[in-house]
Amino acid sequence: MNQRIKAAWEGRISGCLLGKPVEILSMREGKDSLESYLKKANSFPLRDYVNHLEHPLIKGLSINCCKGKIVRAEQDDDITYTVLALMMLEEHGLNIDTDDIARTWINKLPAGATFTAEREAYINLLKKMDFGYQFGGKRGFDIEEINDNEFNDWIGAQIRIDMYGWVLPGQPVKAAELARRDASLSHRGCAVECSAYIAGLAALIPICENRLSAVQKALELIDKNSEAFEAVEMGIAAAGKSSEAIINKYQELSPVHSLNNLAIVIWSFLSFQNSFDEAVGEAVSAGWDTDCNGATVGGLIGLDKGMIPEKWTDPWKGKVITTISGLGELNLDNLVQRTEALIQKFSSEFKNV
Numbered sequence: 001m002n003q004r005i006k007a008a009w010e011g012r013i014s015g016c017l018l019g020k021p022v023e024i025l026s027m028r029e030g031k032d033s034l035e036s037y038l039k040k041a042n043s044f045p046l047r048d049y050v051n052h053l054e055h056p057l058i059k060g061l062s063i064n065c066c067k068g069k070i071v072r073a074e075q076d077d078d079i080t081y082t083v084l085a086l087m088m089l090e091e092h093g094l095n096i097d098t099d100d101i102a103r104t105w106i107n108k109l110p111a112g113a114t115f116t117a118e119r120e121a122y123i124n125l126l127k128k129m130d131f132g133y134q135f136g137g138k139r140g141f142d143i144e145e146i147n148d149n150e151f152n153d154w155i156g157a158q159i160r161i162d163m164y165g166w167v168l169p170g171q172p173v174k175a176a177e178l179a180r181r182d183a184s185l186s187h188r189g190c191a192v193e194c195s196a197y198i199a200g201l202a203a204l205i206p207i208c209e210n211r212l213s214a215v216q217k218a219l220e221l222i223d224k225n226s227e228a229f230e231a232v233e234m235g236i237a238a239a240g241k242s243s244e245a246i247i248n249k250y251q252e253l254s255p256v257h258s259l260n261n262l263a264i265v266i267w268s269f270l271s272f273q274n275s276f277d278e279a280v281g282e283a284v285s286a287g288w289d290t291d292c293n294g295a296t297v298g299g300l301i302g303l304d305k306g307m308i309p310e311k312w313t314d315p316w317k318g319k320v321i322t323t324i325s326g327l328g329e330l331n332l333d334n335l336v337q338r339t340e341a342l343i344q345k346f347s348s349e350f351k352n353v
Contacts, residue, residue: 001169001343004206006336007302008166013320013332014312015280015298016078019290020065021050025057027255031247031287038285043067046281048311072319072329078159078295080113080322083330085163085182089342094174094349098181099139102146105185106134113323116256117156120149121186147186155258157183157195159292162299165202167342171350175203176221191258193228196221198262198296205303211270212236231259235266243267243286255288264288268297276301276309 026034038044041053052058052066061074073079084104092100102125105114114122128141161179168175179199183192200221201214208214215236222228238245246267250260268283276298283297284290302308318332 001206002336002340003306004169004303005166005339005343006332007306007308008162008202008299009302009332009335009339010308010313011276011280011298011300011302012082012162012295013073013079013298013316014308015283015294015296016076016291017065017070017073017294017316018046018049018280018298018312019284019292019294020074020076021052021058021062022284023062023289023291025055026287026290028057030255034287034290035285044285046285047277048281049315067315070315071317072321073316075113075321075323076291076295077113077115077118077156077323078292079320080109080324081160082163083320083322083327083335084109084324085160086335086338086342087324089163089167090338094178094346096178096181098143098185099133101182101185102129103134103136108325110323110325115156116154117147117149117151117186117191120151121146124148143184147184147188149186152187153189153191153258154187154254155191155194155256155261155289155292157187157191158198158258158262159295161195161199162202162296163339165199165204166299166303166339167346168203169206169343170203171346172200172203172218172221176200187258190227190231193222193226194231194258194262197228197232198265202300202303205300211273211304212239215266215270227259228262231263232266234263236270238263238267239270241271243282247286256292257288261289261293264293265296265300268293269300276305276312 022034041051043051049067064074088104111122124146161182164178165175176196176199179195180192183195197218201218204214204217234246246263253260264286268279272279280294280298283293320330
């Protein structure tokens with residue numbers, strides 16, 4: 001699994017960096033404006049990091065993620081939450097629950113590093129908890145009071161849960177269960193199902209004979225009557241074709257909704273099986289939440305292929321930045337080693353059950 005895990009980290013980080021420069025442009029101005037920008041920047045079709053072209057919606061750290069300007073993996077919530085999940089599993093193991101996750105947020109995740117549903121959940125936690133809860137005391141509120149927010153069907157939970165699948169190869173039910181515990185802190189309904197699906201899929205990829213079989217088997221982990229189930233089916237049906245049917249079906253949803261972005265992830269993962277460049281490039285070019293989709297697709301492909309082309313990894317040199325309090329710069333090899341250690345630990349636990 002070592003090569004798969006290294007490639008999963010590399011793919012997730014590289015896919016995130018690919019989509020980060022155009023994330024706000026895609027969200028605010030849509031797919032047509034995104035494509036127009038990429039063409040003007042000589043980055044269309046997208047098969048490498050985005051060339052930088054001056055634009056009012058591309059600024060700050062996003063510029064540092066453009067081709068020729070990358071020196072490290074800049075901070076982004078897609079990577080921050082992956083590292084945070086690693087840390088939580090190291091501390092709590094497979095018994096981790098939603099309270100452990102809530103306390104970790106309060107103690108280690110700055111409020112300013114959270115957005116939409118996560119920000120609302122964070123605020124609700126601060127309102128509802130007492131001082132004792134932060135340090136392991138009894139919870140005096142219902143989790144439903146925390147995840148009650150207008151963004152609780154958006155993509156936030158879906159980008160937090162890859163690690164649960166990575167460390168549990170061949171144990172998709174447990175991976176999906178852990179993802180639900182995490183997602184339910186801030187999300188409900190279809191967003192929780194989307195999260196469980198991605199975590200379960202990550203656990204299935206190493207043991208399935210091909211991508212399609214993993215994608216189909218992961219459907220057994222979620223509610224067949226859910227909109228998440230339908231979104232995966234949309235992605236499967238569109239595989240090998242354009243993303244137009246998906247875009248038309250979900251055009252009224254927020255660009256950061258869980259359903260539309262899940263469908264794009266599955267479509268890209270299945271459609272471009274011979275090229276990492278094409279898979280992440282088309283996932284980002286499809287629009288909506290570009291860095292999230294690039295990250296998720298990149299990580300899934302890494303698990304499947306066990307290798308990411310060096311042109312994607314060389315620029316950031318194994319250097320990773322998060323917004324987790326006190327961490328500073330992280331090293332890719334160390335993250336891989338720690339992830340591998342958890343795989344071995346949890347594998348032994350399952351053998352002894």
